[in-house]
Amino acid sequence: MTERKPRKDAARNRQALLEAADDLFGRSESPEDLTMADVAAAAGVGKGTLFRAFGDRAGLLRALYEARMEPVREAVETGPPPLGPGAPPQERVPALLDALLCFKLDNRRLALALEENGGTSPYGTAHYGWWHGVLRSALEQGPVPDDAGFTAHALLAATRADLVEHLAGPDGVPRERLRAQLADYAARFLTAH
8 A cells, every 4th residue: 555645735734833833832931821723823724734733732742842853863863973973972972962951951841841741751752762772872882881771861861851941940050051060970970980
């Protein structure tokens, strides 16, 4: 059986919905107050179109998160070291954590909404699994190959959206200091093994 391609208007509507959601989430002080009706209205389509495209709010959040994450994913998979492949773990692991931290700082409201209301445990999501796999693979090349899976989970815990929000929230740790602290933590961890 051949797989059906989405209709052009469906693809166009999906893109309009992602752009509207991106704009609304970016401007909102309280993303949890945004409704599916708000997103549909901003995109100029009906709510049914939104539900057909994404299923539910969690599906919309995941799709928006993935769309924003795509440039980071490309840099990790095919970009130059140390973020891209080829760097030793002592360089790549801190670069990976920094990229994820910066992404979460730049997308705090969306990351929080997804981790809190994504419809599933954040550890079972595709994006968490991808980051865990990349970190585990980098760690397996270095000083902790036997504990790489657990170590990847432990290091990713430092970039959870709720922790990032707690640390960087109003009157919190400035961005560059938070980045430096995470880099120092990762470096000390890697040299201790």
